[in-house]
Amino acid sequence: MARATIKSIAKKTGYSVGTVSNALRDAPSVKQETREEVQKAAAALGYRVNLDGLKLRTNKSYRIAVLVTVSEESAEEWEGVEFTRILAGISGAVQGSRYQLSVFSISESDTELETLRSIVQEGLADGVIFSGTRVNDPRIAYLQAEGFPFVTYGMSDSTRSHAYVDLDSQAAAFDATARLIRLGHRRIALINPPDDLIYAQQRLKGYADALSEAGVGFNPTLIETGPTTAETGQVAFSALMKLPNPPSAIICANEAMTLGALSAAAETGVRVGQDVVVISNDDLKLSQYFVPPPSTYYLPIGETSRLLGEFMLKALDGADPPEIQKKIKPKLIERQPDTPASQDAQVT
Template sequence: MARATIKSIAKLTGYSVGTVSNALRNDKSVKEETRQEIQEAAAKVGYRVNLDGLKLRTKKSYRIGVLVSVSTEDADEWEGVEFTRILAGISSALQGSRYELSVFNVANMDDAMAVLARIVQDGLADGVIFSGTLQDDARIAYLQECGFPFVTMGMSDSPKPHAYVDIDSQTAAYDATARLARLGHRRIALINPPSDLIYARQRQAGYIDALKQAALMPDETLIFRGPTTARTGHDAFAAMMAMSEPPTACVCANEAMTLGVLSAAHEAGCKIGRDLVVVSTDDLKLSRYFVPPPSTYYVPIEETSRLLGDYMLRALAGVDPTQNQKKIRATLIERQPDTPAHKEAHHPQPTEELQKT
């Protein structure tokens, strides 16, 4: 069977070669009904664009670069778990387009900057997606200076607008903290990522706002920071229980930290829900299998990652960055009953093993 070409599709449909070519490129000069008719005909005869020739003509790679953070530290056992779902969502958004994903592993900021320079200067991709936005993010400043299309998972403090998809971390932390305060908890801890991350600062702001709204004085000693891993949650629990007046509730930034808290509590003989109430944010629905399963603020990661791909395509098409920005609000999943603060909670001292970690 002869390979389908633009000329053969033109002969089949009765349209000119130019119209067929424009329709297959999704050119807006072709009416929507005509584009659909031509594209359906092309699909039936198995037409596939000659990407090699197209790349030469357009000087484009037809690839989207995604920066994925990798770590060689044993303690970072959870970091990156969600990236498989993020990549799947981006890929689904690119289906039907000519673009494919290229994944670039980066270990730190210097590594990321070197990779971005290669992508931009060597034409390895036409656009870039990355997460973990920082204060004064050098990646964003570089790409904006180069005029290179990009989308971030997370807002930034850049004075120039750029495309992003973000979780409303501030509202999630506010809601979780306010919920605990309404239940009578007066010492509420926050287990949070490092404060150089934009979303960590947003989450802390929501936490403090909720405390002030409840007439509670924010206490820096109740804020624990570290990588978004189970180890951080495990260590934070030990530090909490070593306090002369331990908190009766805590808000965890993600499921990994929550898992660490639950594990340490079990080791110490602390009953979750009685001695300590735990609420998790950035839920990926894995925590429904934890024991006990905590109440969480669910993040629709599939919707979020599909939007990253959609916004990337829109950015490549020249859409104004202010039209490619969205914050997604997390929704509460109640897996534990509302537990009021106990006047005399049982707070066991950390075991020798916990004290050493």
């Protein structure tokens, strides 16, 4: 089979040699639809671009950086499984493009901003994806000041628009709390991530709004925060159950925290589903194997991670940030029967 050339791609697509050449090097003068058509035809014909030469001509690395934060506190947790799923989704989205992924592992002792400066100033990548957006996030401020393409897994409080994919954490917390209130629960606890994370504040607001709408008072003693680990869930559950008037329902921010809460319940003889109702949030669907399996607000991690990759490619192509933003509302998966609160639990 003859080696595919620009001329053979031009013949197949009907475009001129010049247009094909420009499309293959991602020239902005060529419409995105034309570039995609040409590049698809090139892939079908087995065309292989000289990437080294292309890098020299365009001054681009053709790499996308993905920041992965690994904390010592979660070393024994399943966080690595989640990262693997996210990377798989991003990788699938960029497959067929010229871009490859470069993973930058960040430990808590490292300065993330220094890593980002190296990526930007040394040309290690053309764009970056990261998660765990924080209040007044310095990473976002730096990248916006540099005009460097990025996509976040999570919204932010930045006054400037940027690309993101996110779970509607506020809606999930509101719906979960309102659902429990309709069942008669009044002492509803929330096991939440650290307060400096944007989605932790969104969850807290949704929870507080649902209480307020139902005329139920907000009680700060029913809020526990910490790293999104099973250990946090275990410690938090135990602390909540030791309160003079413990909660009759608990909302956990993720599966790891839920597993820890269920473990603490088993150790202390608390009957989940009878003495206390536990609702989870998940993205891996591992909670379906917990005992008992809790009702959860499910976010498909495959969809979110794929969108991260797609939005990154669009950002690199110059798309306006409002065009590459997506907030996904989670779906309730009911694994436990609706358990009404006892008469005692209906008193705040």
